[in-house]
Amino acid sequence: MDLYSTLSRTVEPLVTRNPGRVYLFVCGPTVYDYSHLGHARTYIVFDVLAKYLRWTGLEVFYLQNITDVDDKIINRAKEEGVPQSVLARTFEAAYLRDMRSLGIDAVSYHARATTHIPEILSQAERLLGRGAAYVTEAGVYFDVSTFERNGELSGQHGTDRISRVTGEGKRTPLDFVLWKFGEFGEYTWDSPWGRGRPGWHIEDTAVTEKYFGQQYDIHGGGLDLIFPHHEAEIAQMESMEGKHPMVRYWMHTGFLTVEGKKMSKSLGNFITVRDALKTWNKDVLRYYILLSHYRSPLQATEEGIAHAARALEHIRAAAKKDAGEDREGRKAFIDAMESDLNTPMALAAVQKLAANGDIGALKEFGEILGINFLREASVPIRVLQEIRAELRAKKQFEVSDMIRERMTAAGITVTDPSL
RNA sequence: GCCGGUGUGGCAGAGCGGUAUAAUGCCUUCGCCUGCAAAGCGAAUGUUUGGGGGUUCGACUCCCUCCGCCGGCGCCA
Structure with a gap:
């Protein structure tokens, strides 16, 4: 199979690291709200990819993370006056339900950030040991200047940014947080450097290293994650053990747009999966x-x-x-x-x-x-069809046509055989 | 500003160096079929691949440039 990789910007044949086996990781959702059709697009695409690869006889380990600790969750939980874990579990369950409703069921394992804190701490510790990270009053930061390949995925090499987050004692604005100090309520853990919670990028490398190892085959996600998220993942993982590339095939899905704009929660122009499924x-x-x-x-x-x-x-x-x-x-x-x-x-x-x-x-x-191409008539529809067939046989077209009109209006396509 | 994506018939959307009869579908029109429809089958209408350069025997396809649209720039699938 040929796949386009964002890393090489070309289509290349898929050669897996282990014959017959594919390690596929796709960035999962931050569970603070309902999923919309934009998410659905990405997850349907990778669902089909995994199913197709399996169909060809490959063994696919499809791993997906669940971001259940993050500012949005903390803030939303505060707003709603519920514990973070309750909010996160509620929307995690909603996410899994929505995905099942869409026939998305190829994921082998979902990994929560909050159940991989030891792995996250281990990575932060190793990065500090390599001199690729440093501790400030605000947290543990990755030192981007120590990673010379920075920018190879996105083409952004760090000198031309117009807006950037500064402060927090960071050495350069490009550095990103691995572990953030503070008390965040329920989701706060001890670490060798101080109590706090993980940064956003590190959970992905923590779970992929645990289940796949330091290098794996395919990493997927939406186009909006290339920079900074995926760039940060590469920087962390490759700095940690020096192995390159962390991933050979980077697959990014295009946006679902509404009236020309990206469907997103912040623009409020989204259709949730659950609403779409009503129609x-x-x-x-x-x-x-x-x-x-x-x-x-x-x-x-x-x-x-x-x-x-x-x-x-x-x-x-x-x-x-x-x-x-x-x-x-x-x-x-x-x-x-x-x-x-x-x-x-x-x-x-x-x-x-x-x-x-x-x-x-x-x-x-x-x-x-994941599409049923064969028609399956439900029992009530079958009964209606039988009644119509009898009416038509008796040439009582007025009633049979009325039923047909109603069925058509209800979205059921009716086709009659010749009499 | 920097980085990236995208621009093909009325519409959606493939093809990406060798005639666009422009895949496939949706829509429209006509015929066959049908109790009438729908579906099916057959046929028709339609644009010439965002603009301009270049490379080539040959470009929608490669290169340069411009324009439009969308996105990323430490929140985002």
């Missing part, structure tokens, strides 16, 4: 998201989702008679997936497979994409 089912949402390439920006519109819903409906309507294997269609699907997870092209192949009646492929590939 559309997971098959439609996944089809819609996979209809564009994961690195392209995707404009979220009602019309766009409705378009996806119709197209999916047509596939299901076409996929009735089983005509056996469509070798060409199957090859087209696989070729598309091999080519940097080109799901729009893969869906074009699915259209062909449906038109050519390869039910087996639709079922098999549908599992990779």
Whole structure:
């Protein structure tokens, strides 16, 4: 399989460090609020990647962190007057529920930041030992000047920034915190340097080192994480043990935009997953998201989702008679997936497979994409259809057409055979 | 300011050095089919790949430059 890596800015063949095995890490959510469709896009993409890699026979260890200690959680908990752990667990549960509702179930293990404090402290300690970090009154900081490869992922090398956080006794504004001193209520731990809590970047390297080791295959996340977050991860991990590269394949998903703007919580232009699922089912949402390439920006519109819903409906309507294997269609699907997870092209192949009646492929590939391409009528719908068939046989079209209209209005596509 | 992404038919969205009959879909129109529809099948309309240079026998595809849009710059999927 070929994948585009942000590190090399090119598409390269996937060669894993251990034959037959892939270590995949994707940045998880900060659990202080509900997930929106922008998050859904990223997690659907990596869900499909993991499922496809497994389908090809690779063993995939898909690890995701859960950021459950962070300023936003601390502040939100204070606002709501609830303990941090209650807030974090509530939204963690909501996140996991939303993901399941979207058919996202490929993650092997979720790692919470708060249950990996010893690993985080161990990394901070080693970085201090290497001279790559220093202690101030505010906390333990990573010294960016000690890492000469800084900026290789983002192209930002640290001399040209217009705004930067200074103060806190940092040697340079670029330095970032590994361990922040203070009392943060419930989520405060002892450390050799003083009580406090972890910085944002270190939990990811702490969990990946624990479960994967110091180097692994693929790291994924949204485009907005390249700088500073992923840059900081590289700096920490590579400084710690000197191994390079920490990760060979860096995959970043493009933004979901609303009226040209990035969907984000701060702009308030988001659609939560739970709200989206009230109107559309997971098959439609996944089809819609996979209809564009994961690195392209995707404009979220009602019309766009409705378009996806119709197209999916047509596939299901076409996929009735089983005509056996469509070798060409199957090859087209696989070729598309091999080519940097080109799901729009893969869906074009699915259209062909449906038109050519390869039910087996639709079922098999549908599992990779997490989309049910085969129509399954529920019992009530089946009963209605039977009643309509009887009415039509008796030529009582007025009633049967009324039922059909109502069903269509309810979003159920009705097709009648000839009398 | 610096760094990065993106710009293809009415719309969504692939292709990225070898004729855009521009994949695939959505929309529109017509025909077949249908009790009538829908779906399906067949057909039609449509733009020429943001602008300008360059490299090349040949560029949507590579390079330069400009323009538009979006994002990052220690909060963010």
